[in-house]
Every structure is written in structure tokens, then in C-alpha cells.
Amino acid sequence: MATDPAPASRPHTGRRRNPAVREAVLRRAADLLAGPDGMAVTIDAIARAAGVSKHTIYRWWPSKGAVLLEAVVEHAQQEVPVPDTGVLAADLSTFLSGTFLAVERAGDLFRALAAEALRDTAAAEGMRAFIAARRERLRALLIQGRDRGELPAGIDLELTMDQIYGLMWYRLLIARTPLTAGLAAQLTQAVIGGARPHAPGPPAPIPATSRDDPGDVL
Amino acid sequence: MATDPAPASRPHTGRRRNPAVREAVLRRAADLLAGPDGMAVTIDAIARAAGVSKHTIYRWWPSKGAVLLEAVVEHAQQEVPVPDTGVLAADLSTFLSGTFLAVERAGDLFRALAAEALRDTAAAEGMRAFIAARRERLRALLIQGRDRGELPAGIDLELTMDQIYGLMWYRLLIARTPLTAGLAAQLTQAVIGGARPHAPGPPAPIPATSRDDPGDVL
Amino acid sequence: MATDPAPASRPHTGRRRNPAVREAVLRRAADLLAGPDGMAVTIDAIARAAGVSKHTIYRWWPSKGAVLLEAVVEHAQQEVPVPDTGVLAADLSTFLSGTFLAVERAGDLFRALAAEALRDTAAAEGMRAFIAARRERLRALLIQGRDRGELPAGIDLELTMDQIYGLMWYRLLIARTPLTAGLAAQLTQAVIGGARPHAPGPPAPIPATSRDDPGDVL
Amino acid sequence: MATDPAPASRPHTGRRRNPAVREAVLRRAADLLAGPDGMAVTIDAIARAAGVSKHTIYRWWPSKGAVLLEAVVEHAQQEVPVPDTGVLAADLSTFLSGTFLAVERAGDLFRALAAEALRDTAAAEGMRAFIAARRERLRALLIQGRDRGELPAGIDLELTMDQIYGLMWYRLLIARTPLTAGLAAQLTQAVIGGARPHAPGPPAPIPATSRDDPGDVL
DNA sequence: CAATAAACGAGACGGTACGTCGAGTCTTATC
DNA sequence: GATAAGACTCGACGTACCGTCTCGTTTATTG
Numbered sequence: 001m002a003t004d005p006a007p008a009s010r011p012h013t014g015r016r017r018n019p020a021v022r023e024a025v026l027r028r029a030a031d032l033l034a035g036p037d038g039m040a041v042t043i044d045a046i047a048r049a050a051g052v053s054k055h056t057i058y059r060w061w062p063s064k065g066a067v068l069l070e071a072v073v074e075h076a077q078q079e080v081p082v083p084d085t086g087v088l089a090a091d092l093s094t095f096l097s098g099t100f101l102a103v104e105r106a107g108d109l110f111r112a113l114a115a116e117a118l119r120d121t122a123a124a125e126g127m128r129a130f131i132a133a134r135r136e137r138l139r140a141l142l143i144q145g146r147d148r149g150e151l152p153a154g155i156d157l158e159l160t161m162d163q164i165y166g167l168m169w170y171r172l173l174i175a176r177t178p179l180t181a182g183l184a185a186q187l188t189q190a191v192i193g194g195a196r197p198h199a200p201g202p203p204a205p206i207p208a209t210s211r212d213d214p215g216d217v218l
Numbered sequence: 219m220a221t222d223p224a225p226a227s228r229p230h231t232g233r234r235r236n237p238a239v240r241e242a243v244l245r246r247a248a249d250l251l252a253g254p255d256g257m258a259v260t261i262d263a264i265a266r267a268a269g270v271s272k273h274t275i276y277r278w279w280p281s282k283g284a285v286l287l288e289a290v291v292e293h294a295q296q297e298v299p300v301p302d303t304g305v306l307a308a309d310l311s312t313f314l315s316g317t318f319l320a321v322e323r324a325g326d327l328f329r330a331l332a333a334e335a336l337r338d339t340a341a342a343e344g345m346r347a348f349i350a351a352r353r354e355r356l357r358a359l360l361i362q363g364r365d366r367g368e369l370p371a372g373i374d375l376e377l378t379m380d381q382i383y384g385l386m387w388y389r390l391l392i393a394r395t396p397l398t399a400g401l402a403a404q405l406t407q408a409v410i411g412g413a414r415p416h417a418p419g420p421p422a423p424i425p426a427t428s429r430d431d432p433g434d435v436l
Numbered sequence: 437m438a439t440d441p442a443p444a445s446r447p448h449t450g451r452r453r454n455p456a457v458r459e460a461v462l463r464r465a466a467d468l469l470a471g472p473d474g475m476a477v478t479i480d481a482i483a484r485a486a487g488v489s490k491h492t493i494y495r496w497w498p499s500k501g502a503v504l505l506e507a508v509v510e511h512a513q514q515e516v517p518v519p520d521t522g523v524l525a526a527d528l529s530t531f532l533s534g535t536f537l538a539v540e541r542a543g544d545l546f547r548a549l550a551a552e553a554l555r556d557t558a559a560a561e562g563m564r565a566f567i568a569a570r571r572e573r574l575r576a577l578l579i580q581g582r583d584r585g586e587l588p589a590g591i592d593l594e595l596t597m598d599q600i601y602g603l604m605w606y607r608l609l610i611a612r613t614p615l616t617a618g619l620a621a622q623l624t625q626a627v628i629g630g631a632r633p634h635a636p637g638p639p640a641p642i643p644a645t646s647r648d649d650p651g652d653v654l
Numbered sequence: 655m656a657t658d659p660a661p662a663s664r665p666h667t668g669r670r671r672n673p674a675v676r677e678a679v680l681r682r683a684a685d686l687l688a689g690p691d692g693m694a695v696t697i698d699a700i701a702r703a704a705g706v707s708k709h710t711i712y713r714w715w716p717s718k719g720a721v722l723l724e725a726v727v728e729h730a731q732q733e734v735p736v737p738d739t740g741v742l743a744a745d746l747s748t749f750l751s752g753t754f755l756a757v758e759r760a761g762d763l764f765r766a767l768a769a770e771a772l773r774d775t776a777a778a779e780g781m782r783a784f785i786a787a788r789r790e791r792l793r794a795l796l797i798q799g800r801d802r803g804e805l806p807a808g809i810d811l812e813l814t815m816d817q818i819y820g821l822m823w824y825r826l827l828i829a830r831t832p833l834t835a836g837l838a839a840q841l842t843q844a845v846i847g848g849a850r851p852h853a854p855g856p857p858a859p860i861p862a863t864s865r866d867d868p869g870d871v872l
Numbered sequence: 873c874a875a876t877a878a879a880c881g882a883g884a885c886g887g888t889a890c891g892t893c894g895a896g897t898c899t900t901a902t903c
Numbered sequence: 904g905a906t907a908a909g910a911c912t913c914g915a916c917g918t919a920c921c922g923t924c925t926c927g928t929t930t931a932t933t934g
Contacts, residue, residue: 014908015899039337042889053912115336118329119257159404166384169392186377232878233930260920271881450882451925475773478915489886551772554765555693595840598824599817605828606820622813696894707907
């Protein structure tokens with residue numbers, strides 16, 4: 001992901017990286033993905049569309065997956081708001097519908113990244129790092145809500161997040177069914193109102209950290 | 219998926235299809251997928267490993283994705299039990315842990331199929347058909363349970379299934395975290411105990427078929 | 437040079453090599469060499485012009501040099517006569533002017549091969565083998581003539597051939613001056629009449645095999 | 655070949671050309687050529703080895719061929735003596751063995767230049783100019799000798815030189831057989847003793863300038 | 873039992889993308 | 904203005920995989 005080769009000891013010398021190249025590549029990659037035959041984008045096509053030499057692309061990104069990943073990151077950073085109204089139901093709904101909207105709009109981009117990550121270990125690693133960052137935001141939201149008593153105390157946050165993001169990726173990659181604001185509301189409902197029953201009956205037997213593995217990924 | 223070219227009018231003439239070919243291809247494809255470099259399996263490699271000519275593969279399967287799909291179907295058919303004890307909690311838990319175990323064991327096979335489906339429309343279509351069949355089984359289980367009162371009446375079955383399968387595919391394709399029997403139990407708990415609150419208050423405003431789209435896929 | 441992969445034990449199986457491919461490649465390579473920008477011929481260009489895939493070229497020839505070499509061999513085989521009138525002066529003159537004419541006509545082809553041989557060891561090896569075969573013909577002619585007394589007994593044949601072929605390649609590669617029939621006659625004169633003086637005076641002190649190395653190449 | 659960009663009207667401004675650069679480039683180019691993989695030397699490698707920027711190389715030399723050419727010229731100037739004892743046999747032998755020794759020692763350098771000249775017209779032009787200068791020296795030697803009667807009057811000097819240099823380049827580029835002092839002596843013998851028979855008979859019908867083309871190259 | 877028809881192994885072939893490399897140009901900052 | 908460092912374009916390289924296409928052999932069915 002455009003590693004900085006300057007080891008900090010030497011100030012920097014020689015011609016600087018042209019930022020227009022980076023922008024053009026990422027933008028054109030996203031554009032091509034959105035077009036017809038989006039899933040069959042090639043490095044050559046990106047290079048041609050961006051008016052950039054293939055060599056230059058390979059200088060800054062190790063593989064096609066890395067380009068897609070950086071395009072996704074770029075896309076996500078400017079699109080998804082992180083709300084904080086102090087009410088979990090509202091915040092969560094906003095966060096999810098914002099996420100869904102952004103992902104839906106760049107659907108082919110995300111699908112292409114996932115396809116690449118399924119073949120290229122490095123791309124998968126980068127994708128997981130990106131996902132972990134997004135998941136961190138959601139976790140913070142949920143923890144706040146739980147601390148305010150808006151969530152059952154015994155809730156398994158990781159499992160809940162797995163279900164939320166699982167639903168999203170499932171619809172995006174497999175079912176290809178839409179990710180709407182209505183779905184975000186429904187999901188919010190399910191998490192807050194029904195993730196764990198407050199009602200009497202058999203107490204929730206699941207401990208706080210009941211996941212089978214401690215992974216942080218999402 | 220191994221189309222039968224006989225047009226039914228003429229009985230049959232010439233040499234018969236060798237069933238060993240089909241078996242060898244599907245078995246070797248699965249084997250190779252399971253090995254190192256599993257995701258990079260080629261048709262040539264499958265042909266070589268199965269002692270079969272590439273031409274023969276393409277005679278019976280239209281594309282690489284079709285081979286993977288049939289291998290997955292084969293795998294699923296012999297692996298996953300469909301229980302019916304009359305108690306939803308038990309049946310669901312059994313069904314899910316069986317599914318998770320089978321999927322986990324052939325992880326690379328499923329991942330390769332998903333990767334192919336992301337590029338090849340036909341493979342995606344076939345995969346969705348397979349998934350719809352599996353989903354149908356789960357739906358039958360859930361409806362039975364609901365009719366026996368083991369599930370809240372207002373539950374949105376499609377959304378619930380989206381969350382279940384979403385979790386599964388998410389862990390399989392993206393997070394690469396394990397799918398254990400414990401997870402199956404936890405999920406069963408969440409669906410039965412907490413999918414919707416039984417507590418009084420505003421009745422669940424969500425209609426029976428509240429999904430944003432009417433698709434049957436899963 | 438289009439090695440035959442059949443190890444003779446197995447008769448042969450599978451589709452046969454398409455001879456039209458070989459012909460088209462060699463012919464088009466020669467054509468392109470003769471055109472403008474001849475020295476900058478690429479494998480891609482040859483493939484395109486021959487209506488053949490690059491892959492196929494690499495299947496049969498290990499490198500560009502090998503293609504050029506085979507084109508040269510093909511060219512030489514059908515072009516240069518090997519006379520045998522029993523009179524050295526006539527035979528030698530005919531042989532040389534035939535050689536010169538053929539080489540001159542396919543000048544760019546020979547130059548490209550030489551250029552390739554200067555970079556690629558394998559091409560150089562093949563080229564030397566081809567040259568050795570041509571040199572063998574010339575040697576036979578000269579030995580016949582010497583046995584008939586048409587050449588001085590003490591003549592160093594290898595040195596003489598080095599000078600003849602040296603002149604040819606020098607004009608072809610370096611000086612780029614023409615190789616004419618007149619030059620062939622002049623050279624014949626020099627070899628026969630003046631290679632060694634028959635006249636009295638200091639006897640030729642050069643032994644029969646005076647070359648510094650025994651190489652057979654030319 | 656290291657063109658001087660100063661337009662002569664303005665005395666000079668700014669930093670002067672660093673002569674160490676020129677030396678380092680030419681020396682390192684020759685060194686690299688002599689090493690393993692000599693024929694595959696790149697401008698980058700030369701720049702790196704010389705501790706010089708690529709840009710600087712291209713400021714002073716128009717192309718890779720020009721660098722090689724100047725390296726060859728440099729090499730030749732300091733290596734090859736031009737004797738003048740007043741005896742052709744001695745002078746010629748000395749000249750040739752000196753030439754052969756120098757060329758042989760920097761074999762890869764000469765071969766690389768020839769390879770470059772086969773692709774780059776400008777390099778070929780420069781190379782021919784260099785060769786013409788060398789040939790001029792040899793011509794002067796031969797003419798002196800002829801005027802002193804040490805050569806047959808009817809000798810075709812250009813053809814003789816073509817044969818001499820042809821032999822040299824042939825062994826250098828094609829046959830890759832050594833160029834020894836013994837060969838120089840043998841060649842001297844052939845030129846002086848036997849270039850044309852002194853014997854009676856039909857007088858040499860070849861006019862003084864019998865070459866098929868008037869070129870001066872060698 | 874021959875003629876016919878299909879299945880099959882071997883492998884050649886066209887197409888298309890990949891990732892790498894070298895030549896030569898241009899830019900930035902320093903000397 | 905000369906220089907080092909290095910970003911950049913252009914274009915060729917050789918490799919890999921896909922899916923299609925012969926070619927000759929083997930196996931079954933039909934007349």
C-alpha cells in the first residue's frame with residue numbers, strides 16, 4: 001500500500017512521487033470496476049485509463065489486490081460517518097445505513113477486492129486490517145451503549161459484530177441482495193431489542209467472552 | 219453440471235460415459251484444493267492428477283467453476299445430516315454444527331468456489347441454486363419450530379437465515395476464523411432465545427416477510 | 437530449433453504439430469526483418485503477422501534467436517548451389533557468388549541473427565553449427581582443388597576460409613559494403629593465384645596446420 | 655560522444671563538467687563488460703558502479719552505444735602502437751599483433767559495441783568512423799611499403815585490408831577463436847609474400863582500385 | 873461381424889493477463 | 904550549471920491459465 005521507502009535517516013533526494021499518479025490509478029480502478037465487465041479489470045486497463053505506465057503501478061503497489069485495497073480504503077474514509085448522539089439505537093442505525101450505502105455504491109469494488117483476497121494472501125491480510133479498523137469503530141459504539149445500559153450486559157459483542165458484518169458481506173458477495181437503510185434499521189432493532197432477552201426465564205448461559213477464538217478480525 | 223447430451227429420441231449409440239472419470243475429477247479437484255497452494259488449482263492440474271484429458275473435463279463441465287460447484291455439492295450431500303427430533307433447539311444445533319463441520323473441512327474448496335463465482339456469472343448462478351437448496355432445509359426446520367411455538371411468532375425467518383449463513387460465509391471467506399460446534403450452539407441460543415423478545419411492550423412491527431427483496435437465495 | 441519431443445518409444449499421440457505454423461512464423465520473421473525497422477523485430481510482431489499465438493512460438497523455439505536461426509537455415513538450404521565442375525576456379529567462384537548473393541538478399545536476417553547471437557549464448561551456438569556446415573562444403577571444394585594441384589600444397593586451408601568468410605561477415609555486419617559477384621571472382625583469384633607464390637624465392641615457411649587453434653568453425 | 659554544450663559566445667557559467675565522471679563511466683563500463691554476464695550490461699549498472707547518476711550519463715552521451723564506443727576508442731588509443739621501422743614486414747606484424755592483443759583483451763567490450771551498432775544506426779556510424787581511422791593507419795603503412803617495393807604493385811589495398819580486418823572481426827564476433835601474435839605473423843606473411851604472384855604470366859588484370867564500392871570503411 | 877457413433881487421452885493452439893526488465897526522459901534538491 | 908537520486912513512460916519479454924481444437928484409440932450399439 002504505497003510503502004514509504006525513506007528510512008528517515010536520509011532526508012530525501014531525487015524526484016518526488018507524483019501524487020496525481022496515485023489518485024489517477026485509484027480513481028480509474030474504481031471507475032473501471034463500476035463499469036461493464038467490472039470484475040475483469042486488468043492492470044493494463046487501469047494503467048491505460050489512468051495514463052500511467054504499468055511499471056509505475058508495480059513500483060507503488062505489489063499487486064492488483066493492493067491497488068483495489070487502497071481504493072477501498074480511500075473510498076471508505078471519505079464516505080462513512082461515525083455518529084455520536086449518545087443514543088445507541090440512533091447511532092447504530094446511522095452507522096450501519098451509512099456503511100451499507102457506501103458499500104452498496106462501490107459494490108463491484110468490494111467484490112473485486114474480496115475476489116483478489118481469496119487468491120492473494122497479502123491482499124487478504126490488508127483487507128483484514130482494513131476490516132479490523134472498521135470493526136473497532138463499531139465495537140466502540142456498542143461498548144458505549146452497553147455501558148449506558150442500552151444493551152444486555154451478557155451480550156457477546158464479537159458474535160454480534162460477526163453477525164452484522166456477516167450479513168453485509170453475505171448479501172454483497174453471495175446473495176447479491178441489496179443493503180438498504182431499512183435493513184440497517186431492522187438489524188439495529190434485532191441487536192438492541194432482541195440480541196438477548198431481558199425477560200425472565202432461563203438466564204443467558206453464555207459468558208461474556210464466549211467466542212471460540214479470540215480473533216479481532218471483522 | 220454434467221449435462222446429458224442425449225436428445226432422447228435416439229436411444230443411445232457408442233461408448234458410454236465412464237463414471238470413474240467424474241469421480242476422479244471431483245475427488246482430485248477437492249484433494250488439490252486441500253493441498254498447499256490450494257487456491258491456485260488449475261484445470262490442467264486437475265486433469266493431470268485425475269489421469270484425465272482436459273478435453274474430457276470440458277465435455278462434461280462447461281467451466282472450471284462448474285467443476286468446483288459439483289465438487290462442493292458432492293461434498294455437502296454426503297456430509298450434512300438433516301435431523302428431526304421434534305425439538306428445534308436440538309435439531310438446529312445439530313444441523314448447524316454439521317454444516318459448519320463439513321464446510322470447515324473443505325474450506326479451500328468452498329473458498330475457491332466463491333472466488334470463481336465472483337468472476338463467473340454462471341458459477342455464481344449455480345452456487346446460488348445450491349445455497350437455496352440448503353436454505354430450504356433450514357427454513358423447513360425453522361417453520362416447524364415456529365409452528366410448535368418454539369420461536370416467536372413475529373420472527374423474520376429470512377433475516378434470521380441471512381444472519382446465520384452470513385456468519386458462516388463471513389468467517390469462511392473474510393475473517394478466516396473457525397466454525398466450531400460451540401459457535402453452532404451459541405447461534406442456536408441466539409435464534410431461539412433471543413431472536414425476538416417475548417416481553418410485553420410494542421408488538422413486533424415487522425411483518426412476516428419484511429425483507430427488502432423477495433429473493434430466496436442463501 | 438523445433439526439437440521433436442517424441443522419445444521414439446511411444447509412437448505419438450495427441451494432435452500433431454501444424455506445419456503451417458512453422459512456415460508462417462519463419463516466413464513472416466524473414467519478411468518483417470526485410471521491412472523498415474527490420475532490426476527491431478519482436479516476437480509479438482512475428483506472432484501477430486503470422487496469425488499465431490506467442491505461446492505457440494515459445495512452444496517450438498526457445499528464443500527469438502532460435503527463430504531467426506531456423507529462418508536463416510531454411511533460407512540457405514534452398515538458395516545456395518554447391519557446384520562441381522572439376523575446375524576449382526569455376527567451382528569456387530560459383531560457390532562464393534551464390535553464397536554472397538543469398539546472404540546479401542537476406543542481409544537483415546543475417547544481421548539480426550548475428551545481433552541475437554552476440555547476446556544469447558544458445559543462439560550463438562546454433563549459429564556456429566550452421567556456419568560449420570557451410571564451411572564444411574567450402575573445405576571439401578578446396579581440398580579437391582588442392583588434390584588436383586590447383587592450389588599450392590602448403591596452403592593453410594583454415595586460414596584461407598577464415599579470410600573468405602571473414603570478408604563476407606565483415607562487409608555484412610560492419611562495413612555494410614556490398615557482396616557482389618565481382619568480389620567473389622576477385623577473391624577466387626586471390627586464393628588460387630596468389631594465396632601462395634609458386635615462384636622461386638623464400639620457400640613458404642608455414643607448415644600445413646599452422647593455425648593457432650584447431651577450431652572448425654566458420 | 656560527449657558533446658560540448660557551451661555555445662562559445664558566453665564564456666561559461668555555473669559548475670564545470672567533472673572530468674572524473676567521464677573517466678569513471680568509461681572505466682566502469684569496460685570493467686562490467688569484462689565481468690561475468692558482460693554482454694548484459696545496463697546503463698543503470700554502469701551508473702551505479704561509477705557512482706554517477708543516469709541523467710549525467712545521458713547528458714554527455716546520447717545513448718548506450720555512444721558510451722561503449724567511447725570506451726572502445728579510449729581503450730584503443732592507449733593500447734595500440736603504430737610502429738615505423740622502415741621495414742614493412744616488421745611494422746605490419748607489430749601493428750597487427752598489437753591490434754589483436756588489444757582487441758582480444760577487451761573482447762566483450764568490442765562485441766557489445768558491435769551488438770549495439772547492429773541495432774542503433776548512430777552507434778554504427780560512430781563505430782565506422784573509429785574503424786576508418788584505424789584503417790587509415792594501416793593504409794599508410796601499406797602504401798609506404800608498396801612505395802618501397804615491399805608489396806606487389808598491382809595489389810588491391812582495400813581488398814587486402816578487408817581481408818585483414820574481416821578475419822579479425824570474424825574471429826571476434828562469430829567464431830570466437832583467439833587472435834594471437836602467431837596469427838598476426840601468418841597474416842603478414844600472406845600479405846607480403848603472396849598477396850599477388852610476382853611470377854610471369856598474364857599480368858594481374860585487376861586495376862589499382864578494383865573494389866566494387868568506393869567505401870573507405872574498415 | 874462389420875459399420876457407426878461416441879468417449880477418451882494426449883497435446884497443439886489462440887487469446888489474454890501477468891509481473892519484470894531495460895532504455896531514455898524528467899524532476900527535485902544539493903553542491 | 905553540474906550532479907545524485909530516483910520517479911516516470913514506453914515497449915518488449917517470457918510465463919501461465921483458460922477454453923477450443925485435432926488426432927488416433929477404445930468401447931459400445933446397431934444393422
